[in-house]
Amino acid sequence: MFSFLKILVRNLIQGPSTDPFPFGETFTPEGLRGRVRFDASACVGCRMCEHVCAGGAIRFEQSESELRFTLWHNSCTFCGLCQHYCKTKAIVLTEDWHLSHRQEEKYAMVEQGTVPLAPCLGCGISMIPVADELMRVAYRETNQDIDRLRRLCPDCRRKLGIKGVQRCKM
Template sequence: MAGFLKVLFRNLLEGPSTDPFPLGETFTPDRLRGRAVVDPDLCMGCGICRHSCAAGAIHIGQQPDGSGFTITIWQNSCCLCASCRHYCPTGAMSISTDWHSAHTQAEKYNRLEQHTIKYEPCVVCGALMRPIPKALADKLYAWNTEIDPEFTRKMCPKCRQIEDAKRNACMLPTTADEAPVELVVTSAAPTKD
């Protein structure tokens, strides 16, 4: 009996050892997979998340007028595999720690996250496109101080390619002292005599 009273007294002093949920807040682990979310500022609309989604819970559709795209995540279909987060090249996809996913059957079609992302005109040619996120552009062009990441990220892929070609063409040897490189073509096919 003395052992029981000792344990009872210790438990009274220390308080409850369980979480007070649902009457209070509870502990949420940092790596808990709660629900998939997308950051519209980082999303490029490349579709890698859609292709890697095992449950088919992600849909990317173009706007009818061609002014942008809409990304939709069906939370009711998501299996929380996190492959969208793993393969997203810009880091736009993530898995939150929000585990409050209980819902009634009538609300299953309302459990979605949807963002409409508008295209912006290219600063060079004016074609509609999605600019590279600033953090990614700074990381990509950090090695070359001649490239302005802020200007380059607002160029369409075609204009970036042309600028790259111009920059690389300037690096080719242009002195008259250097002999041109001759291209020798050899044929592997046998010749008839």
């Protein structure tokens, strides 16, 4: 019946188990999903992240010269779906959880990046250049032909492909 006294005495002897945070350091478990980092150079503009985003936090804006990526942390559920579906690892969830902020900074809690568009070598239409990461995912090794395909828009690539078939004379 008096086992609670034993527990209390043990607690008293062991001392507080309180984390020293906010006055000291605290721990961060491995794999914690925190602030999102966007790497524009790896983005291929597939917009899968925008599609799967549960909180509707990701938005893409396309203009003449660039593709703008915006993620608002105040709408992000940190579910990690965007990271899961991003094959080129342009979106990564870091372990930084220090996200509390004042109201003035509410709309500044964003992660932004711009992917500049480049003209197609064939027709000159502006297109999203194929990122190095995608090349690495798609091909084991690259050669000059494949590298030339990179600079072409999908239409020109298709045309080139059809030509290639003719040349082979199947």
